[in-house]
Amino acid sequence: MSSEKQKINLNRVAMPKQEPGVRAHNFSEVAQGYTMEMAMEEAARCIQCKKRNCVEGCPVNVQIPDFILALRDGEMWDAARILKGDNALPGICGRVCPQESQCEAVCTLAKKGAPIAIGRLERYVADWERAQADKPKPEIAAPTGKKVAVVGSGPAGLTAAADLAKMGHKVTLFEALHVAGGVLMYGIPEFRLPKDIVQGEVEYVKSLGVEIVLNSVIGKIETVDELLSDFDAAFLALGAGAPMFLNIPGENLGGIYSANEFLTRTNLMKAYLFPEYDTPIKVGKRVAVIGAGNVAMDSARCALRQGAEQVYIVYRRSRAEMPARLEELENAEEEGVIFKLLTNPKRFFGDEKGWVKSMECYEMELGEPDESGRRRPVKKEGSEFIIEVDTVVSALGTYPNPLVPSTTPDLETSKKGTIVADEATGTTSKPKVWAGGDIVTGAATVISAMGAGKRAAASIHQFLMQG
Amino acid sequence: MYKILRREDLTPQIHLFEIEAPAVARKAKAGQFVILMVDEKGERFPLTIGGWDVEKGSVTIVFMEVGASTRKLATMQPGDSLYAFTGPLGVPTHIENVGTVCCVAGGFATAIVVPVARAFKEAGNKVISIMGFRTKELVFWEDKLQSVSDELIMCTDDGTYGRKALVTEPLKEMMEQKRDINLVVAIGPTIMMKFCAKTTEPFGVKTIVSLNPIMVDGTGMCGCCRAEVGGETKFACVDGPDFDGHKVDWDLLMSRQKSYLDEEKRSLQLWEEHCHHQVRGKA
Numbered sequence: 006m007s008s009e010k011q012k013i014n015l016n017r018v019a020m021p022k023q024e025p026g027v028r029a030h031n032f033s034e035v036a037q038g039y040t041m042e043m044a045m046e047e048a049a050r051c052i053q054c055k056k057r058n059c060v061e062g063c064p065v066n067v068q069i070p071d072f073i074l075a076l077r078d079g080e081m082w083d084a085a086r087i088l089k090g091d092n093a094l095p096g097i098c099g100r101v102c103p104q105e106s107q108c109e110a111v112c113t114l115a116k117k118g119a120p121i122a123i124g125r126l127e128r129y130v131a132d133w134e135r136a137q138a139d140k141p142k143p144e145i146a147a148p149t150g151k152k153v154a155v156v157g158s159g160p161a162g163l164t165a166a167a168d169l170a171k172m173g174h175k176v177t178l179f180e181a182l183h184v185a186g187g188v189l190m191y192g193i194p195e196f197r198l199p200k201d202i203v204q205g206e207v208e209y210v211k212s213l214g215v216e217i218v219l220n221s222v223i224g225k226i227e228t229v230d231e232l233l234s235d236f237d238a239a240f241l242a243l244g245a246g247a248p249m250f251l252n253i254p255g256e257n258l259g260g261i262y263s264a265n266e267f268l269t270r271t272n273l274m275k276a277y278l279f280p281e282y283d284t285p286i287k288v289g290k291r292v293a294v295i296g297a298g299n300v301a302m303d304s305a306r307c308a309l310r311q312g313a314e315q316v317y318i319v320y321r322r323s324r325a326e327m328p329a330r331l332e333e334l335e336n337a338e339e340e341g342v343i344f345k346l347l348t349n350p351k352r353f354f355g356d357e358k359g360w361v362k363s364m365e366c367y368e369m370e371l372g373e374p375d376e377s378g379r380r381r382p383v384k385k386e387g388s389e390f391i392i393e394v395d396t397v398v399s400a401l402g403t404y405p406n407p408l409v410p411s412t413t414p415d416l417e418t419s420k421k422g423t424i425v426a427d428e429a430t431g432t433t434s435k436p437k438v439w440a441g442g443d444i445v446t447g448a449a450t451v452i453s454a455m456g457a458g459k460r461a462a463a464s465i466h467q468f469l470m471q472g
Numbered sequence: 473m474y475k476i477l478r479r480e481d482l483t484p485q486i487h488l489f490e491i492e493a494p495a496v497a498r499k500a501k502a503g504q505f506v507i508l509m510v511d512e513k514g515e516r517f518p519l520t521i522g523g524w525d526v527e528k529g530s531v532t533i534v535f536m537e538v539g540a541s542t543r544k545l546a547t548m549q550p551g552d553s554l555y556a557f558t559g560p561l562g563v564p565t566h567i568e569n570v571g572t573v574c575c576v577a578g579g580f581a582t583a584i585v586v587p588v589a590r591a592f593k594e595a596g597n598k599v600i601s602i603m604g605f606r607t608k609e610l611v612f613w614e615d616k617l618q619s620v621s622d623e624l625i626m627c628t629d630d631g632t633y634g635r636k637a638l639v640t641e642p643l644k645e646m647m648e649q650k651r652d653i654n655l656v657v658a659i660g661p662t663i664m665m666k667f668c669a670k671t672t673e674p675f676g677v678k679t680i681v682s683l684n685p686i687m688v689d690g691t692g693m694c695g696c697c698r699a700e701v702g703g704e705t706k707f708a709c710v711d712g713p714d715f716d717g718h719k720v721d722w723d724l725l726m727s728r729q730k731s732y733l734d735e736e737k738r739s740l741q742l743w744e745e746h747c748h749h750q751v752r753g754k755a
Contacts, residue, residue, distance in 0.1 A: 181558070181689070181691050182558075182689065183509060183516070183555065183556035183558070191693075219556070220556050220557060220558040221495070221558070222558060222559075222691055225499065225559070225560060225561060226495050226496060226499055226559070226560070227495070247692050247693065248693070248694065248695045250695070250705065256705070257705060257724055257728070259727060259728055259730075260731075262695075262696075263694060265694045265695065266688060266694035266696045269688055269689065269693070269694050270688065274515070274516070274688070279735065280735075280739055280742055283514050283541060283544075283739060284515045284688075285732045285736075285739075287732065287735070358727060358730070359723075359724065359727030359728070359730075406691065406692050406693065407692075408691065408692065408710070
């Protein structure tokens, strides 16, 4: 035993954050990031375990102890290189990955105290590298002469494109919208994931030689079969882009948005900067967000920042079943979002101009567990009551957009509309076509989509090199 | 990309742009639309495709200056490029030989009726077209619609050219005279399409309309363009824009179109102030 042996610090270095009362009124980033001193102090807590549970816990297997060790020793370029070796989008993952249920959940320190703040360290290293002027050129394998089309530039598509480009393949990435990034641009708000961070990582992917073709809706401008006449393989990373509604009376009244529309107007089109930006949004005084996932929390917090006085999360189950990350739920609550739990809308009422003015809800109670394992919400008969609202955001989840599957006849899909693909490789029923991310799993996380992109890239590489 | 190759001012407020977009031109069909953005801070808004030239690699759009975005678009000149141009979107108009088709064109929508009328004509139909404008000065493309129609009826609201009538009047007469019309296609302002549908409904003549609700992405992602058709919620961008006019909930559609009236006024006012300053700056 070394005489220098220090007692392990069981507390993590706190993340500086904007005060709730302040941040609820601006779109600047809530969590402001570690300083160099904070990052070094936190990195020094890592005990460099022999059995690297954290690496196993990461869907893209970042060599976590290695980059933390480099960081601790001040070898910042090494830290960045190690990180980017497995993850093309570390600035994004450091901010939006649910580390608490992945790498940090299995951290040895978590048994006794707070796990290493892996996400915060990842963010620190990514941001440090981004700020450097002269970045070393990434290592790219010699050109293979093979061409791959990647459809969709969200996390799965960007990851697969980056990996394939590094392996020497010529990659063209098709995006339907006018900027690359998918849900990272239109969905996740600026105050959680600044858009210049996303674009910085998109630029990195481009620096690997990936060509990005914007404004191209595959299924319309070209079918998958047409793509395959130009490319040796295609990876479909289409996301789960279509919104679900409640299908109750009054749902098409003015002022009722899908979360996709509400967030797209706000984040992608920057309606919060109207009229400097041309796209408007109407956020009233009393906003109800239906649902309790991360998208619901994002919507509620965007509503607050755009002038709403009362923002409700309306959820049919109880707090324990809320699917949002704990951190997001707490952030929303601190900012003043009000949770109306065990509450389910029955119908909406409009004013004489066709604008929503109130919603009638049922009180709910929890019954027996359903197929998801959560207790089934059951309505209390005769419990109807009215909530006055002038804006509603339906954040019930999304399902796959059928544009590509419906124009690709021999691509097998499930009853839910997802593309059937092998989990380990991403291969589909159609030769030369791989799929991954939300289009296969239904709406999930950024990092799980990235994991799918990575596995598909490896499988595509293997296929291309055999031929 | 998306360079303006040609500009034609059809009337002082109605403009035609031919845009360089070869991939869109290759796939475009009558009844489809594009979503465009004038600049980086612009809105995404839909315009129905007016024509396309595969060899030249161009797509034609025709628009009327109504709000800030279309006024901004109208300041662009040949050689300038649009920031974004996505298409072809939506389901093409279903073209088949049904016998006789009556195409009703309202105002600037004449430009998008022409390819639809041509497609019906080429499919072997007899095409009777009705064109309606507010006044003579606004009339354009009478010759183009004439060239793809067997019969053309011109109307103006004030009687300065053709019949003094709304388009619904000759349409109603045709219905009452029991002329053998198998299909009506009405494209124009929402109010015009609504009343065309109301005119034909009692006679049971199928009437297709091309809805123009507010859109954002245009690919089925946001649901902004939802309309109720036959009691079901439809997304105009992916399920349409063509629908059975007898089944559309017109009042809902019109109230949703007015969602941003205040903001549109504000944008327009700011745009006019901006233009005013620019003119003064140049003087």
